Amino acid sequence: MDRHRSRSPTSSSHHHYSPNRRGGDNRRRNHCDGAQFRPSNHHLHQSSATPRQTPPRSQTLSTRREAYERDFPLYKQPVEVGCFSLDSRRRFFNDSRQMRYYVEPERSPNFDLRDGYKERYVKRDENVKEKLDHILRWIIANRSKLTSKLTTNASCPLDFDFVTWRGHLTKLLTTPYETREGWLLAVTRFNGTLYISEVETEAARRERENRPERNKEMMYWGYKFEQYMCADDTNSEPDPSGVVNTNEAFCTVVQTRLTDHKLLFSGEVDCRDRDPGAPPPPACYVELKTSAEICTPKQRSNFHRFKLLKWWAQSFLPGVPRVVAGFRDHDGTVVSVETFQISKISQLIKNEYNCWKPTVCMNFCCDFLSFVKREATEDNPSVVYLFSWEPHNDVTYSVHRDSRYSFLPDWYIKEMTRSPE
């Protein structure tokens, strides 16, 4: 694979984006034990200064779409640097034992997604907050191939600006278009790398704890669809009589660069092409999705506006080229299956009035990362910069020292402070 290819949403042209609001000072803030809230009195994308004056440095970030309508930023072709697996008891393995293989179904397969919900479903415990732990475990297991070869000091830094889950980046990409759910992202700078870990919002926790039974069952449908579509080995067939256990996962770890931000992130991958001649990861990976069948023009429009945005963002980030979607009826029967090429989604939505744009998603993410780099300056594993966003507002942040938000475990700090053998 060409490690230096840059990507546009269609992966067909190269754009170079020159950052214009970078730099800023690296002035240390006054931290205190409690939270320090930053008032939203400035607007990063408004010029509030008189000519020849340096604009005041904003401590908030706008999420208005118009502020991010510029050329597509440089996004390097993501390269898989490793993978890991989580077994039926959520134990970590530094290998691909949970990889599954895509088996092409009939066009109208009539899969019954309700089957097994009561009797053959083991659900992951959502009260357990794993934070970045699995990724950190993977980093320790693969440290020698990640540390900068230029440095020889005891605490050998990682050669990345950011370490996070793909899912957190997906949330950032969709933020300029999100009108319902806010987010909280905890950031810690440690040995020069910024670690980003999500904190569940109160609203999300309430919603999770009060999920209606119908929604709980529909969550199962997505996993059941995966079981109908995937085999455990290249030569075997899917086994819909088995148990659906959502503890199990295969995760890819990719490295890439968004303008001047070097990223290392991991994301769950549903399955891969089982043809041994398929391209290497991540190009052989397949994302599986379910969605309500589309019967009216309004439903089609909503599918383009909301579903395809989420699907595009999730797969574009790690370079997964296709989504295979099962369209289900009200009773949970898959009535049709369709493949969407990620590189063609921006064409597909072109005719929707006032629709989402990949460039806005990527530019917002890029500017958010610049904002984090500029504000989260204290290199200290027990300091958390908590970035917070609610729809129709700017991004703000507060600083927390030795608080419940600290998320880098002692075993990781200890291991990364030790000099490598």
Ligand code: A3P
């Ligand atoms: P669908 O994708 O068919 O909706 P993923 O697609 O990311 O691999 O996730 C697999 C399944 O997990 C989803 O299937 C859905 O059933 C469930 N799921 C994931 N995120 C969810 C969320 N935020 N809310 C509800 N269900 C979710």
Ligand code: MG
């Ligand atoms: Mg999926």
